[in-house]
Amino acid sequence: xxxxxxxxxxxxxxxxxxxxxxxxxxxxxxxxxxxxxxxxxxxxxxxxxxxxxxxxxxxxxxxxxxxxxxxxxxxxxxxxxxxxxxxxxxxxxxxxxxxxxxxxxxxxxxxxxxxxxxxxxxxxxxxxxxxxxxxxxxxxxxxxxxxxxxxxxxxxxxxxxxxxxxxxxxxxxxxxxxxxxxxxxxxxxxxxxxxxxxxxxxxxxxxxxxxxxxxxxxxxxxxxxxxxxxxxxxxxxxxxxxxxxxxxxxxxxxxxxxxxxxxxxxxxxxxxxxxxxxxxxxxxxxxxxxxxxxxxxxxxxxxxxxxxxxxxxxxxxxxxxxxxxxxxxxxxxxxxxxxxxxxxxxx
Ligand SMILES: NC(=O)c1ccc[n+]([C@@H]2O[C@H](COP(=O)([O-])OP(=O)(O)OC[C@H]3O[C@@H](n4cnc5c(N)ncnc54)[C@H](O)[C@@H]3O)[C@@H](O)[C@H]2O)c1
Ligand SMILES: [Zn+2]
Numbered sequence: 001x002x003x004x005x006x007x008x009x010x011x012x013x014x015x016x017x018x019x020x021x022x023x024x025x026x027x028x029x030x031x032x033x034x035x036x037x038x039x040x041x042x043x044x045x046x047x048x049x050x051x052x053x054x055x056x057x058x059x060x061x062x063x064x065x066x067x068x069x070x071x072x073x074x075x076x077x078x079x080x081x082x083x084x085x086x087x088x089x090x091x092x093x094x095x096x097x098x099x100x101x102x103x104x105x106x107x108x109x110x111x112x113x114x115x116x117x118x119x120x121x122x123x124x125x126x127x128x129x130x131x132x133x134x135x136x137x138x139x140x141x142x143x144x145x146x147x148x149x150x151x152x153x154x155x156x157x158x159x160x161x162x163x164x165x166x167x168x169x170x171x172x173x174x175x176x177x178x179x180x181x182x183x184x185x186x187x188x189x190x191x192x193x194x195x196x197x198x199x200x201x202x203x204x205x206x207x208x209x210x211x212x213x214x215x216x217x218x219x220x221x222x223x224x225x226x227x228x229x230x231x232x233x234x235x236x237x238x239x240x241x242x243x244x245x246x247x248x249x250x251x252x253x254x255x256x257x258x259x260x261x262x263x264x265x266x267x268x269x270x271x272x273x274x275x276x277x278x279x280x281x282x283x284x285x286x287x288x289x290x291x292x293x294x295x296x297x298x299x300x301x302x303x304x305x306x307x308x309x310x311x312x313x314x315x316x317x318x319x320x321x322x323x324x325x326x327x328x329x330x331x332x333x334x335x336x337x338x339x340x341x342x343x344x345x346x347x
Pocket of ligand 1: 047048049073074106107108110130131132134137140143144145151152169170171174177
């Protein structure tokens, strides 16, 4: 294997973002703040689970920091909570010179990034992702947001000036959350980086190359297409079905479990279109199963409902919906299909 890369840069009109994989994340944060924000105050935004585990570590690394804790879970990703956090920052006297650090999973990096982007028209933002999903996906790429009925209806492009990725956080992450992140890594292997497959099917997968290659894949896509006009769409592999399945399961399935099933359905379409061999589809399913991810639509969800839901999706484009197909490991293709075409293929 080649030399591992520690740092990546995403360049954008909204500013550059440096994503670094480092051990001793809190020490790195301390060093970074000393170098780039000396004299500035620090607001750490986190959730009840993460702050519960890491409170003392935050306090010993950053004794002066103010810690703002929100309830864990997607229900906190709202305007109301964002507004309350802004009010807390104001009351505590935070100014434009000060820094917001988002310490948590994707819920927190989205929420804290959003708060940082609007508080006093924008204050410096640093992300410290603590879930695998946030390390390889949510905290990388500059999208922030809160939900308004549907997901991420209100949001901004506001790249974190630094994203500090320390895999040691994953030691305390519940297993099911770990699997949900693995589903995104499998997505990257399938459509962008074939070499990830070997790391993912290893008997005792080494997280380091999985983190590095997954981040590299997302960084590459973001650098080529920051505003989702083209290439960024490929990141939706498995997600068009996945979002519908996640919703129809009433969130009993995690995001990763739902996109795992979504990837298998996308493979079914690719095979019906003659664009994917059965052997390739089976390889992807094997990777998913190896990480304990489901590959079949649960009995309590009807395929017809999934298709109806897909065509209500916000990424609708006329009558046709865009699907990402995997042609071979690391290779993708974008197709557009009508509901009838889709129904015939999935029957
Ligand atoms: N901005 C983007 O580009 C982007 C991309 C993908 C997903 N997202 C967003 O990310 C969110 C999902 O992120 P997530 O899956 O990380 O969920 P999450 O942030 O809700 O975290 C999952 C659970 O793990 C807990 N947790 C986090 N880190 C922990 C740790 N180290 N130890 C123990 N427990 C820990 C959390 O408290 C939570 O209960 C969604 O809101 C989604 O919309 C954003
Ligand atoms: Zn996803």
